[in-house]
Amino acid sequence: MIYMIGVSKDVPLNIRQKLSFTKSRLMDALLSIKLYVEGCVILSTCNRTEIYVEGDNKVDEIIDILGFRDFKDTFFYKEERECIEHLLNVACGFYSNILGEEQILGQVRDALIVSEELKVISGTLKRLFDVAISCGKEFRFKSSLYKYPVSSSSIVIDYCRKNGVKRYMLIGYGDVNRLTAKYILSNEFDILYIAVRDVEKVNIEDKRVVAINFKDKAQYIRDVEGIICATSAPHTVLRRDELKDFRGYIFDLAVPRDVEDVKDLVDVVYFDIDTVTSINDRNVEMRRRIMEENRYIIQKYRDEFINYIKIRGLSDVIRKLQKSSDNVYKKRLKRYINKYPDSDFKTLEILFKSTSDAYVNRAIEVLKQELIEGRGEECLRIVEKIFMI
Structure with a gap:
C-alpha cells in the first residue's frame, strides 16, 4: 500500500517549524522509518512536511519515531489514489502557498535523490516520484507559467x-x-x-x-x-x-x-x-486560471500510474502464462522430434516457441486491457481456465 502523512501549509508557522527537518535529521528519520516499511521519502519544505510510504500502515509508529506524538492532530493522511493525486498536485504547485511556484518541483526531486542515496526507496515509490517530476515538468511547460512569475x-x-x-x-x-x-x-x-x-x-x-x-x-x-x-x-x-x-x-x-x-x-x-x-501579486489570478485549464495533465499521469499499479499485480499470472507457454511448445516439439527425428531441431524450436508465445502474449495484452477497464476478474477467470494455470 502507498500512503502519506503530512503537515499542510495551513498549520501555523510556529508549529510547522517544529515539524521540519534539517538535512542530517531528515536522513536519520528516513533510516528509522525504513525499519518498519518497504520504502519511504520525506518532502520537507518551508510550507510542508510530508512522509510518503510504501508498506503496511505504520502511521502511529512513524509519528512516534519522529517525536511528533504531541502534534499528531496536525497531520493529515491519504492513501492509494488520494496519495497519488496529492503528490502530483504538489509537484505542479497547486498546494504551494505561492500558487504554481517553481521551487517545489526541485524539492520533490531532491527528496527522491536523498531516499535513493540512503537506499530507503522502494520500486513503486521511485516510480511515483519519477511520474510526479515528469508531470510537473509537462504541466509547467504547457502552462507557460514562466510568463507569470510568482515566488x-x-x-x-x-x-x-x-x-x-x-x-x-x-x-x-x-x-x-x-x-x-x-x-x-x-x-x-x-x-x-x-x-x-x-x-x-x-x-x-x-x-x-x-x-x-x-x-x-x-x-x-x-x-x-x-x-x-x-x-x-x-x-x-x-x-x-x-x-x-x-x-x-x-x-x-x-x-x-x-x-x-x-x-x-x-x-x-x-x-x-x-x-x-x-x-497580493498581480500574477496570481492569471496563474490560477491557466493552471486549472491544464489540470487534465495531472489526471493523465494519475491514470497512467494507477494502471501501472494494476498491471503490476498481474506479474504472478504473467509468469504462470509464460511457463504454460514453455510447457506447451516443449511437449509438442518433443512429440514431433520423436516422430521425425531427422528434422532441424533449432529451426523447429524457434517455430514452435514463437507460435506458442504469440497466443500467450496476446492473452496477456487482453488481460491487461480488461483489467484497466474494470473487467479484470472475469477475464482472469477465463484465461486461467483456457491455459489451466
Whole structure:
C-alpha cells in the first residue's frame, strides 16, 4: 500500500517549524522509518512536511519515531489514489502557498535523490516520484507559467521596489536567495551584500554585488534597507543585537526561522514566510486560471500510474502464462522430434516457441486491457481456465 502523512501549509508557522527537518535529521528519520516499511521519502519544505510510504500502515509508529506524538492532530493522511493525486498536485504547485511556484518541483526531486542515496526507496515509490517530476515538468511547460512569475523571491523584491528599497543584504545563498539575487539584478539597485560562509560560492560579475563573510554581516547591516534571510540552519542566524542600527525591511523566508523575534523593534518591518506569501501579486489570478485549464495533465499521469499499479499485480499470472507457454511448445516439439527425428531441431524450436508465445502474449495484452477497464476478474477467470494455470 502507498500512503502519506503530512503537515499542510495551513498549520501555523510556529508549529510547522517544529515539524521540519534539517538535512542530517531528515536522513536519520528516513533510516528509522525504513525499519518498519518497504520504502519511504520525506518532502520537507518551508510550507510542508510530508512522509510518503510504501508498506503496511505504520502511521502511529512513524509519528512516534519522529517525536511528533504531541502534534499528531496536525497531520493529515491519504492513501492509494488520494496519495497519488496529492503528490502530483504538489509537484505542479497547486498546494504551494505561492500558487504554481517553481521551487517545489526541485524539492520533490531532491527528496527522491536523498531516499535513493540512503537506499530507503522502494520500486513503486521511485516510480511515483519519477511520474510526479515528469508531470510537473509537462504541466509547467504547457502552462507557460514562466510568463507569470510568482515566488517568494519575486514577491519580496516587487514589494521592496514599490517601497523604494535599493540597498539589499541576502543572508544565505541557497536556491531561494539565488533566485532573489536574480530579481534584484533585474531591477534598479545600488548595492547588494551576500553574506555566506564561503565567499567563493558567489560568482556574480557586478561591481554592485559584494560577497561578505557570514560572521562579518553585522558590519554592513546599517548600510542596507532590506534584508532577505533564507538559510537551512536549524537555529536563528540573525540576532536582535545585530539590528540595533538597522532601519528597514526584514524578510525571513526560512523554516525554522532565521531571525530572532524583532517585531517590537522600532523602524523594523518584519515579514515571515507566511506574511510574505499573503502579499497580493498581480500574477496570481492569471496563474490560477491557466493552471486549472491544464489540470487534465495531472489526471493523465494519475491514470497512467494507477494502471501501472494494476498491471503490476498481474506479474504472478504473467509468469504462470509464460511457463504454460514453455510447457506447451516443449511437449509438442518433443512429440514431433520423436516422430521425425531427422528434422532441424533449432529451426523447429524457434517455430514452435514463437507460435506458442504469440497466443500467450496476446492473452496477456487482453488481460491487461480488461483489467484497466474494470473487467479484470472475469477475464482472469477465463484465461486461467483456457491455459489451466
